Amino acid sequence: MTSAEPLKVAVTGAAGQIGYSLLFRLASGALAADRPIELRLLEIEPALKALEGVVMELDDCAFPLLAGVEIGSDAEKIFDGVNLALLVGARPRGPGMERGDLLSANGAIFTAQGKALNAVAADDVRIGVTGNPANTNALIAMTNAPDIPRERFSALTRLDHNRAISQLAAKTGAKVTDIKKMTIWGNHSATQYPDLFHAEVNGQNAAELVGDQAWLEGDFIPTVAKRGAAIIDARGSSSAASAASATIDAARDWLFGSAQDDWVSMAVVSKGEYDVPEGLISSFPVTTSGGDWSIVEGLEIDDFSRARIDASTAELADERKAVTELGLI
Numbered sequence: 001m002t003s004a005e006p007l008k009v010a011v012t013g014a015a016g017q018i019g020y021s022l023l024f025r026l027a028s029g030a031l032a033a034d035r036p037i038e039l040r041l042l043e044i045e046p047a048l049k050a051l052e053g054v055v056m057e058l059d060d061c062a063f064p065l066l067a068g069v070e071i072g073s074d075a076e077k078i079f080d081g082v083n084l085a086l087l088v089g090a091r092p093r094g095p096g097m098e099r100g101d102l103l104s105a106n107g108a109i110f111t112a113q114g115k116a117l118n119a120v121a122a123d124d125v126r127i128g129v130t131g132n133p134a135n136t137n138a139l140i141a142m143t144n145a146p147d148i149p150r151e152r153f154s155a156l157t158r159l160d161h162n163r164a165i166s167q168l169a170a171k172t173g174a175k176v177t178d179i180k181k182m183t184i185w186g187n188h189s190a191t192q193y194p195d196l197f198h199a200e201v202n203g204q205n206a207a208e209l210v211g212d213q214a215w216l217e218g219d220f221i222p223t224v225a226k227r228g229a230a231i232i233d234a235r236g237s238s239s240a241a242s243a244a245s246a247t248i249d250a251a252r253d254w255l256f257g258s259a260q261d262d263w264v265s266m267a268v269v270s271k272g273e274y275d276v277p278e279g280l281i282s283s284f285p286v287t288t289s290g291g292d293w294s295i296v297e298g299l300e301i302d303d304f305s306r307a308r309i310d311a312s313t314a315e316l317a318d319e320r321k322a323v324t325e326l327g328l329i
């Protein structure tokens with residue numbers, strides 16, 4: 001397609017909390033500053049009236065780049081010809097729950113949406129899953145869309161990545177832009193492993209600069225891994241604006257490329273890299289270019305990191321087993 005044609009972007013769960021931040025940023029050019037965008041918004045029937053109100057507000061912003069908005073509850077109509085699908089719509093967890101507790105409530109959404117994308121999405125479609133449990137929901141959608149290359153599915157760990165950068169910046173007094181090569185490994189869950197051993201602060205190894213294993217183990221890793229729960233405790237509902245922002249960061253870098261001297265974290269299908277079991281959707285360090293990602297290879301993984309990556313991917317394997325037993329894949 002020519003760059004003058006609108007980018008067709010589907011958002012599911014568009015009347016929800018994340019949708020309320022995401023749609024306005026998409027329409028104002030945060031994804032592609034010089035490209036018109038057409039929004040295709042999917043909701044369940046009872047939420048369509050609320051979504052109509054959100055569309056009224058989008059209209060009222062008179063966004064120059066917004067080329068059209070379509071709403072509906074039929075996935076095959078909404079996904080027709082989309083270049084990017086942001087699968088946000090799913091139930092959020094409440095206090096005391098882990099994201100994996102949502103598997104049976106949310107998993108079925110992703111079988112139906114995977115099938116619909118398989119049937120009608122554009123040939124160049126990219127699919128980003130934000131709805132929790134994001135990695136396994138992406139696995140479900142991918143498995144139910146056999147004609148779409150597996151590399152076109154990704155789950156969101158960019159929020160964790162951004163959280164890790166922010167925590168490290170606060171600890172070292174650096175600016176967030178001084179921090180490069182952050183990595184989140186594994187699942188978007190409390191077992192995720194934010195890795196400082198390959199991260200850099202102004203070119204210096206972050207773990208060496210911090211030089212404080214107790215902080216790394218007792219503070220940094222749990223703060224990042226449990227940030228979602230801390231926000232639920234404080235706000236009474238799960239993170240929304242930051243999740244929308246990370247959803248856009250991830251999609252923008254995927255479609256239009258990431259910085260050459262840096263990498264980002266994306267949960268993508270494993271071909272066995274870093275001994276992550278084949279076929280799991282697990283977070284890795286990746287670079288992106290021309291709409292494709294590639295896993296950064298050749299990083300040395302010490303015993304400390306190995307144990308944490310293994311624990312998180314074991315959880316992903318358990319989730320895969322659970323959704324297989326539920327008949328979702």
Ligand SMILES: NC(=O)C1=CN([C@@H]2O[C@H](COP(=O)(O)OP(=O)(O)OC[C@H]3O[C@@H](n4cnc5c(N)ncnc54)[C@H](O)[C@@H]3O)[C@@H](O)[C@H]2O)C=CC1
Binds near residue numbers: 018043131157159160
């Ligand atoms: N991966 C990440 O980093 C993050 C993921 N999340 C997850 O994102 C999801 C959405 O969160 P919120 O917007 O806060 O929830 P919300 O409850 O405010 O909105 C979810 C929306 O999805 C809609 N929905 C439900 N089933 C649907 C279906 N089959 N098709 C289309 N829409 C459907 C609901 O009607 C609702 O409007 C949750 O699962 C949450 O846990 C939230 C924050 C960060």
Ligand SMILES: O=C([O-])CC(=O)C(=O)O
Binds near residue numbers: 093099
């Ligand atoms: O914690 C939650 O349930 C929402 C989420 O995924 C996050 O904020 O990382």
